[in-house]
Amino acid sequence: MLVAALIFLSALLAQDWALTPDLPSQLTEKELSQGKELYSANCQRCHGADGDDASQEGITPLGGLSLRLGDPRNRNFGGPSFRARGRIYSPVEAKALMGYILTLRGEKGFSRPEALVSPCLLSRKQTRRTYLVIDLRPEADFRAAHVGGAANLPPKALAKLAHPAMGRDLSNRIVILYDEGSGLQASKVWRALVQSGHRTVAVLDGGFERWVAEDRDITSAVSATLPSVLLIDSPDTANAAQPPAERVPLPELDYDWQKTVTDNGLRPASELTGYLRSIGFKGAGRYRLRRGSKAADLLAFELHLLGYAVLSSRNQEIVIR
């Protein structure tokens, strides 16, 4: 009895860490390399080197797991120790392993893989109540067919998004956004949600077109409605008078969003970086978008995936950190 109590107590004390997206930054190099060893020895054969073995359908991708830490299933891995596939991980091992897993970059190699959800991953998660899947296509398209469980937020409603109100109401939902495939609409709403303080939001890679091309389940039955807070009218700031832009010559980005999207969703990190460099991107700074700001939110989203932050984009200017 006493021994059991002591073991329990020491297990509690040993958990001086929490399963948060910041976990890797709390670990030493040594702990991370221990985590890597544990991963290669015990997990990699199923989950793949980057945590996203796309060749093995049915294996839930681990890249981007930080988005899903609130998923009850993943709490099993939240320590202090856990049992997985016939082996027990001590608190120290569990911390190192989970910390390492949260550094995995996923199938496409992004620094922030959690913001991009593959069709494979969504198909395993779409029915969970923590998920709120939002279809951003026109209502008629939505009514014809959509991802099961999705709610519709048609383009004409986007202008009415109530930015500050959204974050609060969605706080415990993982929001997955998709449009027909370009990512133009999805990145717009992604940005509005992130700016309103909602962190658990991701875009379905390749949108509805890729979902259908991969022969995933679709339905015409409408089973979900949007939380009404998403549709509250808000003052339209887009047409508010802007102060005249300073006339400083800025480096130009000749950004053509179509070059960043393929039938298989966004281009992987290395190709995307190559493309951005080829059009004049030299890292953080202030740029002018030569082709206008129509696709500025998609660019902001892609830069986010690559680890940058877009501080602002207005008119044709974009400020990147």
Ligand code: HEC
């Ligand atoms: C034999 C193959 C195999 C091995 C080895 C394996 N896994 Fe998995 N893992 C799976 C499969 C299959 C799923 C999906 C199960 C499901 O969704 O029902 C999964 C799911 C998961 C999930 C849930 C992800 C999510 O968001 O739902 C986590 C976390 C996880 N594994 C961690 C690990 C860790 C850590 C190890 C190594 C200690 C490991 N796995 C070893 C096959 C494996």
